[in-house]
Amino acid sequence: MDKFFETTTTRMAGDERREQLCKIAMRLFSERGFRGTTTKEIAHAAGVSEAVIFKHFSNKDELYASILDNKACSPQMADPFSDIAEMIERKDDFGVFYTMALKALNNHKADSDFLRLMLHSALEGHDLAKVFFENFITRIYNFLSGYIRQRQEDGVFRDVEPRIVVRAFIGMFVHHSLNNILWDKEQKLLKISNEEAAREFATIVLEGIRKH
Amino acid sequence: MDKFFETTTTRMAGDERREQLCKIAMRLFSERGFRGTTTKEIAHAAGVSEAVIFKHFSNKDELYASILDNKACSPQMADPFSDIAEMIERKDDFGVFYTMALKALNNHKADSDFLRLMLHSALEGHDLAKVFFENFITRIYNFLSGYIRQRQEDGVFRDVEPRIVVRAFIGMFVHHSLNNILWDKEQKLLKISNEEAAREFATIVLEGIRKH
DNA sequence: GTCTATATAGCGATAGAC
DNA sequence: GTCTATCGCTATATAGAC
Secondary structure: OHHHHHHHOOOOOHHHHHHHHHHHHHHHHHHHOOOOOOHHHHHHHHOOOHHHHHHHOOOHHHHHHHHHHHHHOOHHHHOOOOOOHHHHHHOOHHHHHHHHHHHHHHHHHHOHHHHHHHHHHHHHOOHHHHHHHHHHHHHHHHHHHHHHHHHHHOOOEOOOOHHHHHHHHHHHHHHHHHHHHHHOOOOOOOOOOHHHHHHHHHHHHHHHHEOO | OHHHHHHHOOOOOHHHHHHHHHHHHHHHHHHHOOOOOOHHHHHHHHOOOHHHHHHHOOOHHHHHHHHHHHHHOOHHHHOOOOOOHHHHHHOOHHHHHHHHHHHHHHHHHHOHHHHHHHHHHHHHOOHHHHHHHHHHHHHHHHHHHHHHHHHHHOOOEOOOOHHHHHHHHHHHHHHHHHHHHHHOOOOOOOOOOHHHHHHHHHHHHHHHHEOO
């Protein structure tokens, strides 16, 4: 009888609870920042007591690190260029830039919590966010600027430092996402679909560096 | 004798101290966020006791509001287009975009604390930051997109929604500043003068929307 | 695995002397 | 205008029962 009841309580398996806590903490951290979120709030949102948190994570910092760790290992981060490789070979300039921007915009929209979390981390100078950026962003820079350099050799793009172009291009869609998430949530300033935004950004940058 | 000594102590005039506290608080808030900065730290950095803070500001929130208020009333915010007006009249497209970008980049560099503070505020959802943005950013959008529209009517720029162009352009230099302040402080990814960056950004966007 | 109860520490803010 | 001392509160983290 006792045994039966035990299986019907709200008790969770260790890993399941750990993951749930991570998810909830991530949402709250992204909303109010690390210091702005209390362990009490996290516990309450998860429907458990504070003590449970400290059974799973030795302290608040470890909970935070655990979140970033999980994210850094996600498939999207592992290979962000999977569906662009083919366009690169075909030298489909518009396809490359358009897809890059669209994928980023869609990711940001679907996972705005993570974007906010990264911003918080960067502002607070957290090490793990730094590592993440160095790994992920540096790869994107190398990848895109390599492509631009190749197309310059082909005589299609004019002679500009490719990294400046990459920064300008990334700036367009990152800033657009930031606007949508932080300041212009109701999109009073500019309402536009991700597809249309990606198309315009790609067009501007390509016309902007093309030989005429 | 007593009187003489009193004038040689470190005591400050009311307004002077108030301003000093604002400055120090802004630096600390920008580094660690509002919640991440204690009144004790502010007091210590200013070389006074906590009580002094609460003599000048009725609470921590008021200190914060006071900082944003000061900034919002600065001459730069009041009229951000002063030295562009003449270029607008001359229809000096490059001058308009170049100067806009360069001024922003220089401001961001000189006042990176403020940029960080705005980010923190936006993330924490602080009302005053919201008001600031609505006033300042909206004006820039209206101003620049108005100019673009005019140049479209002149037949110089192709037919694009001006607000998207504005977003793309602002994105370039805001993202560039953010990179320099947050992630790429040593400029490993891209080292470039503000002048050169502004020139490239202006060139890309102008070539990107010009009729060919 | 979860709870209640509690230890410990640090926060914002105030009182009152000088 | 500034200080020391302190209050009330809330935060993280732990102990021990179930």
